[in-house]
Amino acid sequence: MAPGNVSSVTEFILLGLTQQPELQLPLFYIFLGTYVVTMVGNVGLVILIGLNPHLHTPMYYFLFNLSFVDLCYSSVITPKMLMTFVNRNIISHAECMAQLYFFSFFVIDECFILTSMAYDRYVAICKPLLYKVSMSHQVCLMLTVGAYVMGLVGAVAHTGCMLRLSFCDGNIINHYMCDIPPLLQLSCTSTYINELVVFIVVGISLIVPSLTISISYALILSSVLRIRSTEGRSKAFSTCSSHITVVSLFFGSSAFMYLKPFPAGSLDEEKVSTVFYTIVGPMMNPFIYSLRNKDVQMALSKTLRKRVIS
Template identity: 60%
Template sequence: MRVLTQMTMENDSSVSEFILMGLTDQAELRLPLFVLFLVNYTATVIGNLSLMNLIYLNSNLHTPMYFFIFNLSFIDFCYSLVFTPKMLMSFVLEKNTISFRGCMTQLFFFLFFVNSESYVLTAMAYDRYVAICQPLLYKVVMSPKICCLLIFVSYLMGFACAMVHTGCMIRLRFCDSNIINHYMCDIFPLLQLSCSSTYVNELMSSVVVGTAIIVCCLIIFISYAMILFNIIHMSSGKAWSKALGTCGSHIITVSLFYGSGLLAYVKPSSTETVAQGKFFSVFYTLLVPMLNPLIYSLRNKDVMLAVKKTWKKFMS
């Protein structure tokens, strides 16, 4: 982070702060949207913290799958903190400003957590593959050391992606316009404001994002192709049900995360498309972090059993 701060101080842009437009400029919609997203933010914080505490307090949930779910909830909790409070302020303030340094810091942490989540979801797909296709070797293959290594690599890749994007953004100059058509500092709305060439940024974004998506999606696709192949050869209906049950929650999460993310960033060159991407980004930045704890709780018998066990301990 020292490098990031030093690079920020060396930027020679004449713009010292940005104005975040938020989701809407219609005054009559601000209060209802403020209440709606305040409820969403509260549910996200409570849901993810509750799931993290539940996994921590129940020894029967100390397995590789729940270790990954714990980290997924931690990431969802953290990256909702990065921009949601600032977003809520846009509904109650006439002019929601953010300093240049604050904008770059927000961009860095948002990219760090969102890229880390992508790799954690990939690690979870591999975990499900081992659990279903190699059940006898599961404890050996998915040992605590391997699980920690997978999580470390996920955070490391998230950090590297965030550093590349933020470093490329800091090198740009921002001269006159400082109004960001978004509720947070995101890559493409910022590129539209730059008065210098953004070719390198667009090239790096295409390379880094494209590589990450291709690698993650390829691993997830291969994992589930092998799982499907294995399920087809299962003779027991109970084995079918168990296999699909352990994968169902992850498939829903991956579909929501990648589906809404692709809608937000597809062809982001024009002003109209960036404006549309702002609304699509609501799904993966605000709805997905809120829904993940519900998906992994309501669809999971082990979690529901742990909830009942913890509630009984609390009541007694």
């Protein structure tokens, strides 16, 4: 094995989502529209939460961070993806490693922010009298800082291990971004350590949050079923339905992508799976959390009214 990164490859070619010429232009406009909607939705939610004091609660604090993370990691992926539809997209080795780092950082952040949101709902429904103490500003800050620290550690581990590999068997990445599985297939040195790091980091980032969220919702369900009034049960379920939808979309597609031996499965299947949590998820999240949320609707109406009057 080479002692360091003695890669003879200085740049990679991203094949993109599809190689069919007749699909390139339609997909370009579809994903361009998706990116614009993602930007507008997440930036709008960040601004809305920031401008309205009555949304400065733990639930919206975490939603603010979720929208910020969605905004960032969508911007890390989508612009390069759009370029693969219109020309031969070449990315340097350094740019590829930078994209891998920031992608890993923001995706792991999202895992733990979603977990913090589940814990917030658990405390709100199961321990309402202790809510202000259990979800104080200090606790929310610690949970958020913890999420970003986990993202930093995971991103450094993935990128550091990738930098030690040599790429000399080719430079064509069968993907629309620099992700771990397609890069490992290009390596001409042993990828055992990389695969071990993937299972450890991804296991911690997916399995631990998934178990925490599942336990939280099992306790929430048990508590809700003890509520006698139908209206009370309906209100409790409505506060959790949006989060459950987002969690299912994100963790389901992520687990399909990473929690399996390399190189099991085709990269074409993996590319489609990746689209769900890198492109579709960040676009849908603002709408999932706002369409049935009366607080967000009221804040939006109030903010628009102020703008019109002024």
